Amino acid sequence: MRDSSFRLVLGIESSCDETACAVLEDGRRLLASEVASQVDEHARFGGVVPEIASRQHLAALFPLLDRTLAKAGVSVGDLDAVAVTRAPGLIGALLVGVSAAKALAYALDLPLIGVNHLEGHLMAARLLEPPPEFPVLGLVVSGGHTALYLIERPGEARLLGNTRDDAAGEAFDKVAKLLNLGYPGGVAIQQTAENGDPRAIAFPRPMLDSRQLDFSFSGLKTAVRQHVSGRTLAPGELADLCASFQEAAVDTLVAKSLQALRRTGLRRWLIAGGVAANRRLREKAQAAAKRNGATLYQLPLALCSDNAAMIAAAGWQRLVDGARDGLTLNAQASEDVF
Numbered sequence: 001m002r003d004s005s006f007r008l009v010l011g012i013e014s015s016c017d018e019t020a021c022a023v024l025e026d027g028r029r030l031l032a033s034e035v036a037s038q039v040d041e042h043a044r045f046g047g048v049v050p051e052i053a054s055r056q057h058l059a060a061l062f063p064l065l066d067r068t069l070a071k072a073g074v075s076v077g078d079l080d081a082v083a084v085t086r087a088p089g090l091i092g093a094l095l096v097g098v099s100a101a102k103a104l105a106y107a108l109d110l111p112l113i114g115v116n117h118l119e120g121h122l123m124a125a126r127l128l129e130p131p132p133e134f135p136v137l138g139l140v141v142s143g144g145h146t147a148l149y150l151i152e153r154p155g156e157a158r159l160l161g162n163t164r165d166d167a168a169g170e171a172f173d174k175v176a177k178l179l180n181l182g183y184p185g186g187v188a189i190q191q192t193a194e195n196g197d198p199r200a201i202a203f204p205r206p207m208l209d210s211r212q213l214d215f216s217f218s219g220l221k222t223a224v225r226q227h228v229s230g231r232t233l234a235p236g237e238l239a240d241l242c243a244s245f246q247e248a249a250v251d252t253l254v255a256k257s258l259q260a261l262r263r264t265g266l267r268r269w270l271i272a273g274g275v276a277a278n279r280r281l282r283e284k285a286q287a288a289a290k291r292n293g294a295t296l297y298q299l300p301l302a303l304c305s306d307n308a309a310m311i312a313a314a315g316w317q318r319l320v321d322g323a324r325d326g327l328t329l330n331a332q333a334s335e336d337v338f
């Protein structure tokens, strides 16, 4: 099938706590990208409650689809293919998107493609102007994952390193919870850190002396817990603590990426996922890329956090490469190689 067969691709995302739909034209032009966040539903529990997430996706998806199509100025009959997140994520949440995508593909007789959420985060970069050249080093930093990939070309990625315990975003969320800063914690930590001294507390930079490209963030979280245990923090101390924690997390992400660039000989570096929105990470990665003569690709904030534009972009590429899924497509909770 020629590329033009996939002029309008519908993307659907429901792997965690955002329901999202997008319509992408010709693989690069975003006609609409809508996100219905469930954050308020989960915030009072201090984290995502899987059963609530599934129910919310179910209620949100079809009204959101209508809104997305209206914004894009197209009707369901104009669509040429459906791309949906099939893994990894909360299984009940994923199933809502996968079932809806299968129903649409069946009813409209459209090609269907299941997309790995992490590949989606990375392939959001296809929407940049100019898009990245390949090969590129891809760092995915999200609430559930922290992983480094060597991406030879779209659709062909090799896992170089992964987190051994907590993901970077998870560490931000857990530290925020510990400090009563609310959920989700990444933005709250970033904001509190603005007035703090990043050198106030020397938190560990985990795995930095290891030759492996894996990450580990649970020790950093424990160090923060030990630091605050039994103490009441003054406002200035809280800012210093957040700034010092953020600095340790960011330094680790940047240093491991630089190790990976050196090890692979790559000169291009892409950072994706919710934590890629972090201002300090963006600044330090930019400075490190410049120092090391690497080209850094950073995404606009709306393409860092969960969205369906990235799923449509990754799905479009797979469809053009000839991949198809049948109505036996199923959701899968974990999958870090794609």
Ligand code: KG4
Binding pocket: 016, 141, 142, 143, 144, 145, 168, 169, 170, 172, 173, 184, 185, 186, 187, 190, 273, 274, 275, 276, 277, 278, 279, 304, 305, 306
């Ligand atoms: O990619 P994402 O939206 O969802 C997952 O696939 O997990 O990432 C969400 C994660 C959360 O842990 C959130 O706290 C973190 O991204 N995050 C941030 C920032 N914005 C979102 N972490 C640090 N700084 C931020 N500005």
Ligand code: ZN
Binding pocket: 117, 121, 142, 143, 273, 274, 305, 306
């Ligand atoms: Zn994500």
